[in-house]
Amino acid sequence: MSQLSYREAVNGALIQEMERDDRVFVYGCDVADHKRIYGSTTDLVERFGPERCFSTPISEDAMTGMGLGAAISGLRPIHVHIRVDFLLLAMNQLANMISTARYMSGGDLSVPMVIRAVVGRGWGQSAQHSKSLHSVFAHLPGIRVVAPTTPNDVKGLMSAAIRDDNPVVMLEHRWLYDTVGEVDEGDAVVPLGKARVVRAGTDLTIVATSWMVVEALRAADLLAERGVSVEVIDPRTLAPLDEESIVASVQKTRHCIVADNDWSFCGFGAEVAAMVSERCFGQLGAAVSRVGWAFVPCPTTRCLENEFYPNANDLVRAAERSLGLDAMDLSGFDFYTYENRFKGPF
């Protein structure tokens, strides 16, 4: 075990897998400049040379198709995007090509490709640098979607994704980059498709994705103060979804909130809520509720941005509604801590 930041864990996984397997290469806008995608691609050029780690022109569509071509001919590309929003330019390759190539070839081809993209808040990122899009990717058969929230998970899931013979979209939240945690030594892999119970509890289940796991844990702390025991589940892999772990938890707690790092409407939160409502029908003490972004484009000014993003406060309130409790006094509690730590310009 060692203590690593999320950024170091990503970087460690890349180095480890590139050492293990010379088919792996990393490319994308600015992966090889000195900023190294918030430090996550540090040392790759130095260790593996410019053939295996190179910056590209700003041509997301072609570069995505290029990854597909490399993957079906025996390499294992890792395509990096400093913002998931840029993948909107690559949706055709993703949805029409990458996700269908295996099926359309009757199983002849496989597409061992990883697409890494950073999501989440930064410094006034505004409407074009703030999407998450995981429900869009997850909606497509033939693609896996992963959103790890701890250093250990990102290391283990990155390794698993790189070794997997399928296309995997890996979403990394910007604000998680500086979080530090224990990481398993060696080449321990975290299996794709398995949720993690982040905190055990008995009264209410919060299924949380990405940064919302952090908020869910804070909400759980607050609710514990008044004797409410919250179970927090991080699906980690969003597609395919580990339904069993979620259902087992909700069958125990009889209450469920889905806290998704995205808009709720037609989102991943809707999927989890629909699935839990169906599979736990008759076993629920209250309706499954969803907590997500305000249904507006993300504004720049901080005061509105803080209204846009839900946080532990909203989760506490949703939990109280679910459990039929009075609203606890949260005045004096500062929900905006990380926001004040994170600095610009980006």
Add this chain to the structure above:
Amino acid sequence: MSQLSYREAVNGALIQEMERDDRVFVYGCDVADHKRIYGSTTDLVERFGPERCFSTPISEDAMTGMGLGAAISGLRPIHVHIRVDFLLLAMNQLANMISTARYMSGGDLSVPMVIRAVVGRGWGQSAQHSKSLHSVFAHLPGIRVVAPTTPNDVKGLMSAAIRDDNPVVMLEHRWLYDTVGEVDEGDAVVPLGKARVVRAGTDLTIVATSWMVVEALRAADLLAERGVSVEVIDPRTLAPLDEESIVASVQKTRHCIVADNDWSFCGFGAEVAAMVSERCFGQLGAAVSRVGWAFVPCPTTRCLENEFYPNANDLVRAAERSLGLDAMDLSGFDFYTYENRFKGPF
């Protein structure tokens, strides 16, 4: 009232609105060739000239941005795609630009633009010509999504969409083009954001989109034979969704099936199921269930394609499960009628 086909109704709406308003123009790949997008753009060049109806290069991304530019400077563009799958090339303009332009300008700009796209089965359309993507568009704040299923609705909603000051994505199912129905005379507009009760019933609600409305009506006929009264609701506008009409229906019937013309996972069906489960909590006789496409890319060969697409048979079975009924005998009933009428090559 007059009897029109869906295709004629689309065409009629376009002609009517172009006559009413000289800011309206129609463009896209092949809108002005002799096939005229399955006949839906017939007569436009002849009546309004090549300035107001023209074919474009195959450049979906730029052509979408061009529509945005025309819309914010006072025109009312209608951009046509013979397959919604091609809009994947325009996702960046849609999600990063069109849906955010008003918000990012603090309300200074409006984007009165209609994007028409054909969806649905044809003749072995395969994985790249068969998507629907409405949940993807609906997931984005700032865009309206409409999927009319009758000649009257498509005429009225098309008119409403053209007159609306917001971007509207209009999805037209290929197999509906030949259906015929009564269409209101004059410039009757069907309001955006209002669902329609297609068939009234008391025992079970089927919320159906696009072609699934046809299947739902057939299922309702079959179920009526055994005394089950089905209410079929067509949301018509998928975003913003008319939740009230759906909730009112389910509160009456206590049973709900969502039949969506799409994959279920993270789709529009999930949204409706989650919303109904939450808002009708404690009032349901059974879990809300979803019927959608098999979660695989769409295959070409007809025998698999028939397995891929659900139909009235699946809806009858889902209804029986919801109501706790034995499976009725459906042998001898031919669920594939339209499939055998529709001919190639496209």
Add this chain to the structure above:
Amino acid sequence: MTARAQALTLYESLLLIRRAEEKIQAHYAEDDMKTPVHLYIGQEAVAAGVVNGLDPADPIVGTYRSHGIYLARTDDPEGFFAELYGRVGGPAKGKAGSMHMARPQDGLFLTSAVVATTIPVALGLAFTQQYRKTGRSVAAFFGDGAMDEGVFWESLNFACLKRLPVLFVCEDNGLAIHTPSVARRGYKSVADAVGGFDCHFVESESTDPAEISDLTRDALARQREDGRPVFMRLRCYRYVEHVGPREDRDFHLGYRREEEFEYWRARDPVRCQRERLIKLGVPEAEVAALETKIDERLSRCVAEAQKAPFPEPEELHRDVLA
């Protein structure tokens, strides 16, 4: 190979394509090939010539109009018809149909029904060749319409930048569905537009597959010499409608002219190649025998495909993920 042997090989390739598609024309109305067909009749010299000029191990990608490259590369009309009829014996067990016809084991990796979408895939295939130093080159076939798409320019740019071993094979039949190139192009000529990029450029309107094969071999040599990719603009003409089996003589609609049709018909690749064989001294009987052999083979392919089994329903859920 002698000129005679080469000519025979090319004739066989051309004829296989032409006759296979004539079979489609003959049977399509039976409605048992439940797949859109974008026929290649008229354009055969391009596929036959380029594929002949390539090394058999050079990877290829194509479009929805890829019957030609499929048959030229694979010599697998059996699988071809099985796929068209949606049978389990097709290369993709019927999942692909006409628009996605491919056979990776023969180097024909992918074809796609969305315009221009396999061009960047060719970059990746070429990247692998460069990475693995295989010495192979990759041919990306696409229509003139694909040049309207931004991804074409992104791909051309990247291939030139990285000196990837790519042959951009533009099958320029002058039409995208019914929209002629003049109505789609803001550049002076293809040569001008592509000419600014750091690649080789070759242009031809030959319908002689040997000439095209030579051009291809020459292009490959140039590409291998200095690493620069090659853009081949190969003008050609389709006699049939964009999609479907009918001959396209819709001259009254104005998007194609009869003189043009006749100009190309007079240089029909199949007929001209037959004449070349005769000129080269191949006995008429030998040519006829070859034709009969191909016809018989194709008839067998169709007959077998028609009675071959369809995939089982469980097949629906296979091949989604590895």
Add this chain to the structure above:
Amino acid sequence: MTARAQALTLYESLLLIRRAEEKIQAHYAEDDMKTPVHLYIGQEAVAAGVVNGLDPADPIVGTYRSHGIYLARTDDPEGFFAELYGRVGGPAKGKAGSMHMARPQDGLFLTSAVVATTIPVALGLAFTQQYRKTGRSVAAFFGDGAMDEGVFWESLNFACLKRLPVLFVCEDNGLAIHTPSVARRGYKSVADAVGGFDCHFVESESTDPAEISDLTRDALARQREDGRPVFMRLRCYRYVEHVGPREDRDFHLGYRREEEFEYWRARDPVRCQRERLIKLGVPEAEVAALETKIDERLSRCVAEAQKAPFPEPEELHRDVLA
């Protein structure tokens, strides 16, 4: 306008941009401008010159690096700073921030943080001018990096095809973040790559806004004469880091060279313009007075923005749909 008046106007425009951004540099560390800033310092001659050459009613679009065109076109540093500080007095009430700074009422319709995405929007603005026969032209500002994107080529193609009144203004600072153009371009030169298209081409590395203004006027005249759009490649240099307030002297990292920096610094648009004024006989005192006026105005803008009200929470839900 006399040469002197024109020179003063241009100096004022340059200086407004330069000093406004220096204010950002001075205050950014206070962390109250909670928006990424992509400064324009060094490149001012392009915005000042082109905007001066345009008619004030000619529509404009730009990128996330658009402080220059905002200030040159709107003369609204008040709104500018309010927007940077996220206050309700900004043109978008704080919703836009630096990366989306625009003011449609002044013809600056849109700016965007996604590379190349406003270029096609310019097509639509130009289409409206053509449709309405306004006689106006549209300027699309974008960086050299935008030429990597396919949509640039699609847009260039369409504008040339339809003879849309577009000025493609490429602000070529040779870098996309830290990736120099040589590492991104597969074409021989911008002139070569664009040259194949049916447009006019202009190239300059001037830092003299009058020269750039003249080029622009000339370009507009040519465009109006034959309808062909114009591509202007305007070379320039940014002194600051890609994003953030710091001067970028990271020469040891290899993506930019000190000589280059010094070469451009020696031709600094603001300083040179000042020198030109003096040479034209404008008294030092008059110049200094102008400078003081601008400084004072900007200080007021900052002070006022700092104490202006933030939008109310309800503002979050406004402006989504019309």
